[in-house]
Amino acid sequence: MENGFKSWEQMSTLEQYACQYWDMYKDAYGVRPRGVDTSAWTEAQFEAEFALLGKEIDSNYKEQLAAEEVASHDFEMRILNLLQSGASDREMALRWIHEAEGSDGDEEYLCYLVGLSYGYFRTKEVA
Numbered sequence: 001m002e003n004g005f006k007s008w009e010q011m012s013t014l015e016q017y018a019c020q021y022w023d024m025y026k027d028a029y030g031v032r033p034r035g036v037d038t039s040a041w042t043e044a045q046f047e048a049e050f051a052l053l054g055k056e057i058d059s060n061y062k063e064q065l066a067a068e069e070v071a072s073h074d075f076e077m078r079i080l081n082l083l084q085s086g087a088s089d090r091e092m093a094l095r096w097i098h099e100a101e102g103s104d105g106d107e108e109y110l111c112y113l114v115g116l117s118y119g120y121f122r123t124k125e126v127a
Helices: 013-029 043-084 090-101 107-114
Strands: none
Touching: 013 043, 043 090, 043 107, 090 107
C-alpha cells in the first residue's frame, strides 16, 4: 500500500458504504455531500439512506427521459420548420442549427445544448 490508500477489497463494509454514499449522493443531487459526517453511521443507517437516494436517482432519471422526449420533439419540429423555411434537406437544416447554437458541427455538444439524449444523432434515422 504505497500510496496510503486502501483498495476496495481492503476496505471494511462501512468504509465501502461511505464511498458508495458519496457517489450516490452526487448522482441524486449533482453535488458531493458537504458537512455530512458518516463516521458514526451503522450499516442499517447507510442502507436506509441508499434506499432514499435510489428513489431520488430513479425520479431524476425519469424526469430526464421525459425532458429528452420533449427536446426530441421540439428539435424535430425545428428541423421541419427549417425545411419549410428554405433548407434544401435535413443536412442543411442541421448545419443551420449548429451555426445558430454555436456547436461548431459537434453533434454531442449540440445534444447537450438543446437537451437531446446523448447519442441522439447516432440512433436517429435520418428522414
